[in-house]
Amino acid sequence: MQSQIAMIVIGLTACIVLFDGWKLRRAHLDIPNLGQFPTGGMAWKSQVGQELVRNVTMLGAIVVMIAAPWFLAERSGTSVHWVIIFDILLAIHGCWLILPKRYAITKDALWVDGFSVDWNRLWWNGYAGGSSITLQRKGWWRLAPLPLGGSEEDLAAAALRIDAILIGEWDTLKQLLDQEE
Numbered sequence: 001m002q003s004q005i006a007m008i009v010i011g012l013t014a015c016i017v018l019f020d021g022w023k024l025r026r027a028h029l030d031i032p033n034l035g036q037f038p039t040g041g042m043a044w045k046s047q048v049g050q051e052l053v054r055n056v057t058m059l060g061a062i063v064v065m066i067a068a069p070w071f072l073a074e075r076s077g078t079s080v081h082w083v084i085i086f087d088i089l090l091a092i093h094g095c096w097l098i099l100p101k102r103y104a105i106t107k108d109a110l111w112v113d114g115f116s117v118d119w120n121r122l123w124w125n126g127y128a129g130g131s132s133i134t135l136q137r138k139g140w141w142r143l144a145p146l147p148l149g150g151s152e153e154d155l156a157a158a159a160l161r162i163d164a165i166l167i168g169e170w171d172t173l174k175q176l177l178d179q180e181e
Contacts, residue, residue, distance in 0.1 A: 006082035023114025031102040040174035041106035046149035054149035055097040062094045127159035
C-alpha cells in the first residue's frame with residue numbers, strides 16, 4: 001500500500017515538475033523579443049539572483065518538503081528509493097525556480113512564469129522600489145501572490161505600465177512613451 005501511495009505522489013510531483021519545465025520553455029517562445037513594444041508594452045528577463053530573491057519562500061517550502069519525508073518514511077514503511085526520487089524531483093523544481101525568467105506586459109495581459117494573466121484577475125498596492133513587484137490574484141486574498149523579478153530599472157518600467165493599466169491610463173502612457181522616442 002505504501003508503494004502505491006508513493007507512486008501516486010511521485011507521479012503527481014513529476015507531472016507538476018514537467019509541466020513547470022514546459023511552461024518555462026514555452027515562455028521563451030511566447031516572449032521571443034525583449035525591450036519596449038511599439039504598443040507601449042515591454043518584455044524583460046531576470047537574472048538568477050533576482051529569481052532567488054523572488055522565490056525565496058517557495059525555495060524554503062521545497063527544502064521543508066525535501067526533509068519532511070525522511071522523518072516519516074520509516075514510520076510509514078515507505079521505501080527509501082521513493083523518498084530519493086521525490087527529493088530529486090523537488091530539487092529539479094527548485095532549480096527551475098531560480099532560472100532566469102522572461103516577463104512581459106501588454107495592455108491586455110501580464111506574462112509571468114509561462115502563463116498569461118488578464119489584468120482583471122489581478123490587483124496590487126503599488127511599487128515602492130526594491131527587488132520585486134508582487135501582485136495578488138483576485139479572490140485568493142494573500143494566498144496566491146504573483147511576484148515579478150528583474151532589475152530595479154525593469155521593475156520601475158513595469159510598475160509604470162501596471163499603474164497605467166489598472167487606473168485606465170494606458171493610452172496616455174503610450175502617448176508619453178511615444179513622445180520620449
